Amino acid sequence: MADYDYDLFVIGAGSGGTRASRVAAAHGARVAVAEEYRVGGTCVIRGCVPKKLLVYGAHFAEDLADAKRFGWQVPDQCEFSWPTLRDNVMEEVDRINAAYTTTLESHGVEIIHSRVTITGPNQVTLADGTVKTAERILIAVGAHPAVPDCPGAEHGITSNEAFHLEAIPKRVLIAGAGYIANEFAGIFHQLGAHVIIMNRTQDILRGYDLSIRDRLLQISLMKGLEFRFDAAFQGIEKNNDGCLTVSMANHEPVTVDMVIFATGRVPNTGSLGLDAAGVELDAKGAVVVDEDNRSTCPSIYAIGDVTNRVQLTPIAIREGQAFADTIYGNKPTRVDYTNIPSAVFSHPPLAGVGLTESEAKQTLGSIRVYSSDFRPMKNVLANRNERALYKMICDGETGRIVGLHMIGPDVPEILQAAAIAVKAGLTKDQFDETVALHPTMAEELVLMR
The missing domain is CATH 3.50.50.60 (FAD/NAD(P)-binding domain)
Structure with a gap:
């Protein structure tokens, strides 16, 4: 075997790259990860984590207005400080960034703060011209926001x-x-x-x-x-x-x-030098990979948003885990992309798993749809007319639940547990046999008609 600097060189220390680096190192591999910005990637630094914290902060606007109906003497005009929220959110981002860095270092992963270009099947070149070699290279550079092509x-x-x-x-x-x-x-x-x-x-x-x-x-x-x-x-x-x-x-x-x-978001493959290693890209610039995350170059793999399969942080993490376990842990693993739960932290939030009603009709033909359209208790006392909607799609012949879709307060928290039931192939009858937890919004899952 050739004498390489590393067993694995990871490009990108986001959620997927960090997981793959840590697990591969835990399996005994010599690992380096290159990150040109900050450890943590889009999700931690400029994505789902800080955005969810802003969602929490924004939610207080209605909570404070509703508080009066619950007996709290709240001023008509509450003062809000954007710099306070912004800076506290960034402070939390710094904390998580440090935690990610510590985790990698504690597992013996070398962190290289530099931009990297692939200059061969087993070779990368850092921004300062330094050349590093590795038996395998993992691309985990994510994606960036698309900007429309228009004047101004x-x-x-x-x-x-x-x-x-x-x-x-x-x-x-x-x-x-x-x-x-x-x-x-x-x-x-x-x-x-x-x-x-x-x-x-x-x-x-x-x-x-x-x-x-x-x-x-x-x-x-x-x-x-x-x-x-x-x-x-x-x-x-x-x-x-x-x-x-x-x-x-x-x-x-x-x-x-x-x-x-x-x-939308565009895979970050523009200046990686992938041509030098014969790595194929699709029409959208994403790295083409097989079921084991291997590109068209046998020594180069890719995971996460740069592959444009499913652009979700938990998927990148699972792909990183599967890659490291398969290659370095003697535990062949492939990610199952069916029944992936997802949420939109809108106002109110929505969440879903499995087939939509139209998808189920096209796929199964015979379906049964159950729903619950209700006004949450808190909204009733707060004099808000906003209604929640839960929807269950079932196979018309077997009663197996093939989709759950919800909008209303806290539905992402509720759906996570319910998604396990959908993944396990449970039926509407089994939901109905479960005693309702009252009074909760989640109880509507076992009361739908």
Whole structure:
């Protein structure tokens, strides 16, 4: 066997790269991981973790308003400090970044803070020209926000910059209608901004059940969010007063204080030098891999968002674990991509697992759909008309639950346990045989008709 500097060289210390590095090292491999920015990757540094903390912070706007109905003497105008929330969130990001770094170092993983280019099947070159060799290379560099190609696009920002704003703008236009767009829409709306969601199609949250996303649209409109559908960018012009005028197809121009692009994410393969090793990319620039995460170059593997299979942090982590266990742990493992639970931390949040109603009809033909459309107890006493909706899709012949979809308070927390039942292939009868835990919102799962 050739004499390499390392058994494994990982490019990218995000969720997937960190897991693969740590587990491979625990199995006895000599591992180095290169990270040009900060250990933790998108999720920890500029993604799901800080965004969820902003969701928590924004939620206090309605909680404080509701508190009066529960006897709390809350002032009509509560003062909010964006810098306090922003800085505390960044402090937590720093803490997690340090924890990730410590974990890698404690497992003997060498962390190299440098940009890396692949210069051969078993070779990488650091930014300073240093060459390193490894028996295997793992690409775990993730993805970055897409920016539309339109005049004036340089005046907009992406989710990366949204965490570091000096102040909350009064008027925000968010381009896109996926989970990032809807989550930031809820955050900025609750923090006092007027929010316009602009989308080039008529759909929000494609891939989620139609009834659930329709309910989110209804609630969002009721809260005062504005939607502009079939609206493609024509241009963004910066005015003398610093405001931005956005021109779009099929709608009148609108003037706002900030434009956020949330129009998808693009794999970070642009300047990795993958051609030098014969690594094939798909039409979207993602690394093509097989079921064992191996690319078209036998010594190079890839996991996470850079493969554009399922862009979710827990999937990247599972792929990293599977790679390390298979290659270094003598434990062949493949990720099962069926029945993956997912959530949108919108306002209110939604969550789902398994087939949507339309997917089930196309796949199974005969289905049974059960639902519960109710007003949570807290909303009743708070005089809020906002309703929750739970939906269960079952195989019409066997009663096996093939999909669960929910919108309402805390549904991501509820769905995690319910997703186990869907994964296990349980039936509607087995749910019905379970005694309800009363009074909870989760009890609706065993009471649906």
